Amino acid sequence: MSDGLMIEVSNLTKRYAGHTAVSGISFAVGRGEIVGLLGSNGAGKSTTMRILSCYMPATSGAVRVAGYDVFTQADDVRRRIGYMPENNPLHPEMRVREYLKFRARLKGLGWRRSRERVDIVLEQCGLTDVSRKIIGHLSKGYRQRVGLADALVHEPELIILDEPTIGLDPRQIRSVRQLIKDLSRNHTVLISTHILSEVEMTCNRVIILHEGKILAADTLDNLQNLMGGSTDQVIAEIAAPRAELQECWEQMGEIEYFDLSAAEGEYHRCALTPRNGTDLRPQISALVRERGWQLRELTRNRPSLEDIYVRIIRSNGEEEI
Amino acid sequence: MQAYWTLTRRELAGFFVSFTGYLIIASAVFLMGLSFVILLYRLQDETTTLPVTQLFFSTPFFWLILLLGVPVITMRLFALEKYSGTFETLMTTPVSDLQVVLAKFTAAAVFYMFMWLPLLVYILILHHYTNHQEAIDWGLIGSAFLGVALLGSLFMSLGCLASALTRSQIVAAMISFTLGFTFFLLSFLPGYIPMTAHWQAQVFSHFALIDQMEDFARGLVDTRHIVFYLSMTLLSLFLTLRVVESRRWK
Structure with missing residues (x-):
C-alpha cells in the first residue's frame, strides 16, 4: 500500500x-x-x-x-x-x-x-x-x-x-x-x-x-x-564576420533555416531553427571554439507552459469545430 | 463524541465573541426588566391568588423575546458558515452530519437558557423583598423554566432548519420567524372553531402554545405537553439533518 x-x-x-x-x-x-x-x-x-x-x-x-x-x-x-x-x-x-x-x-x-x-x-x-x-x-x-x-x-x-x-x-x-x-x-x-x-x-x-x-x-x-519539439529555436550571439557565419549555418545539415541580424559591435544575432528537434547548442559551441570566435549568448527557446497551454486548448477547439 | 464537544464549544464561543450575542442578551434583559416592572406595579395595586410566575409569563414580553430572539440566535448557525465557505472546511473533516446538527442545536440551546438567567435574578429579588415567603415556590419556578426550555427547544430547532435551508442570515431569520409565529398563532385557532367537540378543535388544542406555557407557569407539568415539544423538536432536527445531507443527493 x-x-x-x-x-x-x-x-x-x-x-x-x-x-x-x-x-x-x-x-x-x-x-x-x-x-x-x-x-x-x-x-x-x-x-x-x-x-x-x-x-x-x-x-x-x-x-x-x-x-x-x-x-x-x-x-x-x-x-x-x-x-x-x-x-x-x-x-x-x-x-x-x-x-x-x-x-x-x-x-x-x-x-x-x-x-x-x-x-x-x-x-x-x-x-x-x-x-x-x-x-x-x-x-x-x-x-x-x-x-x-x-x-x-x-x-x-x-x-x-x-x-x-x-x-x-x-x-x-x-x-x-x-x-x-x-x-x-x-x-x-x-x-x-x-x-x-x-x-x-x-x-x-x-x-x-x-x-x-x-x-x-x-x-x-x-x-x-x-509540443515544441520541432521548433526548438536556438539564439546565439557571436562576434564573427557575417559572411563566415552565413557560410557555416548553410553548411550545417541540421539547420532548417536561420536568421542573421547585426547586434552592437562585432556581434551578430543568429536565430537558428533545427530540422527535427535536435539540440543545436553543443554543435554551436564546438564550432565557436574551433574558429576562436567570441560567444556571449547561447539559449534554446523552449516553449513555456503558457505556449503549450494555449496550443493545446486551441488544437482541441479546432477539433471540435 | 470529541468532534461534537469541540464543535459545541466553538459554536458557543461564537455567540460570545460576536456583538450579536451580547445584543440579544441585552434586549432580552431589557424586555424582562419591563415585564418585571409591570409585575411589581400589578402586585402593588391589587392582591392576587395567581402565582408570580404565571403573572410574569402572561405578559406579551415573554412571547416577544421568544418570537424575535430565537430567530436572531439561530440565523447564523448554518447560513453564516455556508456564506463564508467554512461549511466546506467543516464538512471535509471527519465529522458526521448528525454531530454538526446536534452541536449547533446544543450550542444555541445553551445560549438560549443563558439568556433567561437574568429572570432568575428578578425572582430572587422578589423573594428577598416579599413578605409572603410562600409566594415563591421553587417547584413552580422549576416548572416555569422547564416550559421555557421546552418552548425554546421547539423554536430553536425550527431556527436550525431555517438556517440550514439558506445561505443568507436574513432569510434564515425570516423563515424562522415565520415558522415560529405560525406556531404561535395556532394557539388562537381553537377559539375560532365553533364546535369544541369537533376533531379539528381537539387537534389544534394540542398546538396551543400559550395555554401550554400557562400550564407550565402555573406549576402544572403535563406529560402530553412534554411529549409534544420533544417530538416536534426531534422532527425539525431530523428535517435539518436531511437538509444538511441533501448536498449529497444533488
Whole structure:
C-alpha cells in the first residue's frame, strides 16, 4: 500500500442541474508527487477537488484516495487529506492558535497531540509570531498560511490546495510557493491554479483541464518535447564576420533555416531553427571554439507552459469545430 | 463524541465573541426588566391568588423575546458558515452530519437558557423583598423554566432548519420567524372553531402554545405537553439533518 497510488480517478463525471462540470476524466497521482491541475475558470478544477475531498459525491465514476473510496469510506479518506478550498474560508473571529487547535481536535487529534501538532505547524508556516492574533486582523498572506497550517495539522498523506496563491502579492506568492515545495518532501500535493508560472515552478506533473475534460497529463518536460519539439529555436550571439557565419549555418545539415541580424559591435544575432528537434547548442559551441570566435549568448527557446497551454486548448477547439 | 464537544464549544464561543450575542442578551434583559416592572406595579395595586410566575409569563414580553430572539440566535448557525465557505472546511473533516446538527442545536440551546438567567435574578429579588415567603415556590419556578426550555427547544430547532435551508442570515431569520409565529398563532385557532367537540378543535388544542406555557407557569407539568415539544423538536432536527445531507443527493 505504501508505494501505491495516492489518487485514482476513473471515469469521473459530475453533472449539476443543467450542465456538466466534469465529464469522464481519469487520472492517477502517485505518492510523493506534486501535481498541478491547470485550467481556465470553470474548467472543473474545483469540482474535481471537492469530490476528492468528499465534500460532494460524483455523478458517476470511481474515486479512490489512498486506496479508500471517497463515497463509501469517506471518513477514512477525510482523515488522510488536508484540504484548503478556494478563497480559504476561515473563522475571522478566532485567534490563530485557537483556530488551529479547534481544527486539530475536529480532525480527531487527542488533546496533547493537537497541542504538539499546532506548535509544529505554526513554526512550519511561519505563524509563531502571530499565533495570538485574531484571524480577521491578519493580512491576506498570513491568512493563507493559516489555511495551509490547517490543511497540515493532522499530518495528512495528501494535501489538496485549491488556488493557494490567489490574491496574494508577489512576495507572499513566493513564500507560499516555497512552503508548498517544502511540503512535497513528506506529502503528496495536488494544487489547482490558473496561473501557469505557478505550475512551472512548483509541480512535477501537470494535468490540463478544459471544459471538464483532460487535454493533457504529463510532466512538464514531456509536454515541452511533445509540443515544441520541432521548433526548438536556438539564439546565439557571436562576434564573427557575417559572411563566415552565413557560410557555416548553410553548411550545417541540421539547420532548417536561420536568421542573421547585426547586434552592437562585432556581434551578430543568429536565430537558428533545427530540422527535427535536435539540440543545436553543443554543435554551436564546438564550432565557436574551433574558429576562436567570441560567444556571449547561447539559449534554446523552449516553449513555456503558457505556449503549450494555449496550443493545446486551441488544437482541441479546432477539433471540435 | 470529541468532534461534537469541540464543535459545541466553538459554536458557543461564537455567540460570545460576536456583538450579536451580547445584543440579544441585552434586549432580552431589557424586555424582562419591563415585564418585571409591570409585575411589581400589578402586585402593588391589587392582591392576587395567581402565582408570580404565571403573572410574569402572561405578559406579551415573554412571547416577544421568544418570537424575535430565537430567530436572531439561530440565523447564523448554518447560513453564516455556508456564506463564508467554512461549511466546506467543516464538512471535509471527519465529522458526521448528525454531530454538526446536534452541536449547533446544543450550542444555541445553551445560549438560549443563558439568556433567561437574568429572570432568575428578578425572582430572587422578589423573594428577598416579599413578605409572603410562600409566594415563591421553587417547584413552580422549576416548572416555569422547564416550559421555557421546552418552548425554546421547539423554536430553536425550527431556527436550525431555517438556517440550514439558506445561505443568507436574513432569510434564515425570516423563515424562522415565520415558522415560529405560525406556531404561535395556532394557539388562537381553537377559539375560532365553533364546535369544541369537533376533531379539528381537539387537534389544534394540542398546538396551543400559550395555554401550554400557562400550564407550565402555573406549576402544572403535563406529560402530553412534554411529549409534544420533544417530538416536534426531534422532527425539525431530523428535517435539518436531511437538509444538511441533501448536498449529497444533488
